[in-house]
Amino acid sequence: MLASVQGIMQGIGESDRGRIAESARLSGNRMARATPNTVRARLPQSFKDIGGPTHMMFEELAVRAETDEMDMIARDAGKLMNQCMTCHATFRVQ
Template structure:
């Protein structure tokens, strides 16, 4: 095999690897921003159902956590926060991660980590500290909703 051939094969493989990482890790499967400026993320019907169900769980979760801080109910805080942690992301449909652009994944993972942290804080932290953590997390909901919409295929 000539040196030239080996060199070309390496360059080609590197290009393919970069292409795959770019498409599945950084870019995802997106549609251009519409009039309201939100980028579309293309998903199948079942992926859309999964993501929206997760969203409704987020909303129900923050409501439960917030009202539990008002009652100082530490068990209820931990029980509501734990299922919204990183663990849930592991149950995402195969292929969905590759469709999400990097900014979406960053915000999503950071939010799951916030809920893991809230669950860990629940037994000992001041209620106002937990409320501050919930308030900071809500900024991630706001940021993602301002940037992305779902485009169901």
């Protein structure tokens, strides 16, 4: 997801809608569906409660990148980063 966020931010800085959309889609539903069932079964529900909406936010950002103003895209990217911060503050691999 970090690579997606980097691509989104660079795309916003360069007003490159294609890069924003492409980067966002990398962490959208495709990533969620690619998670092996063996991993998914071990994840706590609280992780899934954050992760599912986060993947959807990436998908929404990809769609919004096509038409929304850059300041609105940046605002949505900020909301997405709040999701990332919440997850990283809550979960740690030890």
